[in-house]
Amino acid sequence: MSLGNLAMRIIFITLGAVMMAVGLELFLVPNQMTDGGIAGISIILSHVTGAPLGLYLFLLNVPFLIIGYKQIGKTFALSTLLGIGIMSVATFLLHPVPPFVTNSFLAVVYGGVILGIGVGIVIRFGGSLDGTEIVAILFNKRTAFSVGEIVMFFNLFIMVVAGFVFSFEKAMYSLIAYYIAFKMIDVTIEGLNDSKAVWVISDNYKEIGDALLSRLGRGVTYMKGEGGFSGDEKKVIFTVITRLEEAKLKSIVEEHDPQAFLAIGNIHDVKGGRFKKRDIH
Structure with a gap:
């Protein structure tokens, strides 16, 4: 990889990671909404224990990254580690900042869009911000379920837990935010003009x-x-x-x-x- 391509990858992975942190800390988390995957578990644990969100984002993602190292390759692993590290630090820095909106509907829409674009940018430039896919790949080799099915079951479980921790109304809002983010990831990776x-x-x-x-x-x-x-x-x-x-x-x-x-x-x-x-x- 040339120096120019490496610099571009670092810049865009940094941008995507910061955007995800913004979507979480300034839109979803202050309104007691969660996301899917490791981020969703981190939000729930942070709310229950009072520990910083960034701490859980890093601690829960890195082990799966290490476990799945052989499955995903060195370049992807390093790019993912960079993205997760920047996202975790960004959530620390953004936590004291007041939320942009307190309206649940606006938080869902704008939080989902910003978060989805951020994740899509990171994926497009060879990284990831969530260890869920790595977990799914590892379980896929030992079960009859596909990677997509495992991710879906995992996220449904998170949303149910979020319903008990926050409220089921907030969990339903979270599901909408997750869907918006999911669609924005596709748009960011594939582009509008396929x-x-x-x-x-x-x-x-x-x-x-x-x-x-x-x-x-x-x-x-x-x-x-x-x-x-x-x-x-x-x-x-x-x-x-x-x-x-x-x-x-x-x-x-x-x-x-x-x-x-x-x-x-x-x-x-x-x-x-x-x-x-x-x-x-």
């Missing part, structure tokens, strides 16, 4: 490819394929478009071959090649 990968199999591949180039302004790649059932050689068109171009692409393919095989999938990152759209004259 790119889409497209595969087209058709005997009229040349006409379709030329039309995509001339009318959509997208470059195409022709790949060789072979039918698994028929054994016939096929040409596969591959291209990358934006979400806004999907309808036009479908109409182009339909126009040249209504029987064409068309598959479209979401992709989160595009680098290199000639993805930049060509001018259409």
Whole structure:
């Protein structure tokens, strides 16, 4: 990794960790709301014991990070350690600051958005701020449940406990905040203008490819394929478009071959090649 890339990773992981601390200390925690994962357990323990939130955020996350070190790799582990450390320190520094809002609905919306963007930034730059996923990966190897199911069960348990510690009304607010944060993580990682990968199999591949180039302004790649059932050689068109171009692409393919095989999938990152759209004259 180059020095420039390393510096950018450190800067954005720091930014994301501070944003999560802001979402917790200035929005959710003062309004007796919690989050999912290790952060949720830390909020509950901090409320019950009176100890600083940052202390629990660090102490509960680091053991799982060490246990899962072999599962996630050195770079991810160090990036996660950096994020967790900064988040913990930031919560210490922000704790004396008065909350931005005391209205529960505003706390849920803005807290969830800020927290979700912060977590998404850290994930996008190769780290994590919660050891829940590491725990889920370890349990996944020993149980029949998927990682996603384990995380869901874990968070539901936290929300139920939060209902007894705070109130079930606050727990329901917390569930909304968690959902908002979850969606904001996706938006931050994937971006608002998702790119889409497209595969087209058709005997009229040349006409379709030329039309995509001339009318959509997208470059195409022709790949060789072979039918698994028929054994016939096929040409596969591959291209990358934006979400806004999907309808036009479908109409182009339909126009040249209504029987064409068309598959479209979401992709989160595009680098290199000639993805930049060509001018259409």
